[in-house]
Amino acid sequence: MIKKISNLFNKEEMDFNLPSNDKTVFTLMVDKIQIGKLRCYNGLWEFTYSEEFKNNQHEYKRIAGFPDLDKTYQKETLWPFFLTRIPGLKQPAIKEIIEKENIDSRNEVALLKRFGKHSIANPYELIPG
Known part of the structure; x- marks a missing residue:
């Protein structure tokens, strides 16, 4: 039973891809401070810290x-x-959302746009756009 439940949350079998033609920028925020930018382009992910974060790095x-x-x-x-x-x-709830909203379940960018804004793992907000 426990194995069945953990399989629902397992990401090891996920076969994601980053479309080479996708160009999206996400802004990582916390407490109204821009931490950095996550970008995808030409089949690569890129992360850089913002000047605002560098100026507030002691906090x-x-x-x-x-x-x-x-x-x-x-x-x-x-x-x-x-x-x-x-x-x-x-x-099941995630499968339903993916089907209902016609999201490509292999597209990392599409999944991150749909599900990535908040995380129970940390207080950061990831804003697409």
């Missing part, structure tokens, strides 16, 4: 996996910090 912790304030991080796959915002797609 906030750096994001796990992004220790350097001045670095532009790039990767072909979504970092775990952001991936945790996408729920397990086997959950």
Whole structure:
């Protein structure tokens, strides 16, 4: 029974992709402070801290996996910090939303836009646009 329930939330079997033609920018916020920008383009993910965060860095912790304030991080796959915002797609309620809203369940950007704004794992808000 426990294994059945945990399979609903398991992301190991998810086969996501980042469409190479998708160009989307997400703004990561906390307490009305812009922490940084998550961008996707040309099949890559990119994260950079904002100047606003750099100017307030003594008040906030750096994001796990992004220790350097001045670095532009790039990767072909979504970092775990952001991936945790996408729920397990086997959950019946999530399946229903995906079908009802005609969301491509393999498209990381579409899933992050739909489900990524809030997370129970941290207080940050991820705003597409």
